[in-house]
Amino acid sequence: MNQPDVEWPREQGRLKNVLRLSNDVTLAQLKYVGGVDLSFPLNDSDHAVACVVVLEFPSLKLIHASYKWVTLTLPYIPGYLAFREVGPLVELLNDLKATQPDIYPQVILVDGNGILHPRQFGLACHLGVLSDTPCIGVAKNFLHIPEEGSAMEMVEVKARCKKALQKRGDTVDLIGASGVVYGVALRSSDDAKNPVFVSQGHGVDLPTAVEIVLACSKFKNAEPIRQADGLSRKYIRDHNLSR
DNA sequence: GCGACAG
DNA sequence: ATCTTGTCGC
Numbered sequence: 445m446n447q448p449d450v451e452w453p454r455e456q457g458r459l460k461n462v463l464r465l466s467n468d469v470t471l472a473q474l475k476y477v478g479g480v481d482l483s484f485p486l487n488d489s490d491h492a493v494a495c496v497v498v499l500e501f502p503s504l505k506l507i508h509a510s511y512k513w514v515t516l517t518l519p520y521i522p523g524y525l526a527f528r529e530v531g532p533l534v535e536l537l538n539d540l541k542a543t544q545p546d547i548y549p550q551v552i553l554v555d556g557n558g559i560l561h562p563r564q565f566g567l568a569c570h571l572g573v574l575s576d577t578p579c580i581g582v583a584k585n586f587l588h589i590p591e592e593g594s595a596m597e598m599v600e601v602k603a604r605c606k607k608a609l610q611k612r613g614d615t616v617d618l619i620g621a622s623g624v625v626y627g628v629a630l631r632s633s634d635d636a637k638n639p640v641f642v643s644q645g646h647g648v649d650l651p652t653a654v655e656i657v658l659a660c661s662k663f664k665n666a667e668p669i670r671q672a673d674g675l676s677r678k679y680i681r682d683h684n685l686s687r
Numbered sequence: 688g689c690g691a692c693a694g
Numbered sequence: 695a696t697c698t699t700g701t702c703g704c
Contacts, residue, residue: 482694484695492695520695522692529694556693566693581693588692598691636701641693663700674699686696 452524456565459573463565468647469551469578471655474501478549479668480533480571482514483676485686490516493685494532495676496540497668498547502659504667508547511679512536522587523562526570537575550578551648551656553668557581558653560618560627560643562589572646579645580653581627582666586641593621605629605639613658618643630654636664 477499482492491514498508514532521528541548557566558581568581586601594600596618608616609631616629616639627643627650642657644650660666665673680686 482695484694486696489695520694522694525694561693583693585693590691633701638702665700677696677698 478552479672481672558643558645568645578647632661
């Protein structure tokens with residue numbers, strides 16, 4: 445009974461029962477924002493460097509970065525990213541909470557989706573529940589969601605974005621034919637024509653999630669994620685981890 | 688069967 | 695995911 449397409453949706457459904465989409469964090473009380481990401485060496489998809497950073501808010505100054513060199517056992521399958529990447533991230537967060545609880549972030553920006561997902565339970569939800577920490581999904585690319593109507597089709601979303609996202613802060617709601625509010629496409633920078641896709645992960649409502657992502661954005665990618673991405677990549681270079 | 692699919 | 699970084703389409 446080791447069938448991913450049977451066991452994994454089941455597991456997502458179970459964890460979804462303890463998912464909180466109500467708000468546990470506000471901009472006013474925000475002091476530390478986290479960012480997580482994994483980077484891979486060239487020609488080696490079985491190993492990666494997981495990274496968690498903490499930025500002071502609203503200055504967005506880097507105050508912490510920790511890394512973990514990991515061996516990945518599961519493949520990347522769209523809709524099941526969390527099963528491949530969530531383990532190392534939870535470990536890094538647990539270490540941080542245990543050793544430096546004073547700088548543990550009130551909210552974490554995750555490279556990937558929250559409920560903007562075929563079963564409304566993407567990586568940001570998965571990480572939020574397992575770490576019991578508010579999380580926001582921020583994806584650079586749109587994840588295709590089957591059978592949710594023309595309003596959620598790739599070409600349709602792109603067309604609406606091109607028309608409506610004229611300046612930094614503009615948003616386009618992503619609502620399925622079923623009525624589910626998946627998230628929003630957000631223009632995070634005046635220089636970035638293409639949007640990022642923001643969705644609730646855990647412990648945050650959508651308006652607050654968008655507010656936080658925007659407040660953390662200097663470029664297209666929100667600073668916490670951009671830092672985690674850049675630093676984990678640098679870690680691979682500095683330690684000669686590419687084959 | 689092919690297509691469409693976060694990282 | 696991977697490429698130097700910021701962004702994107704020819």
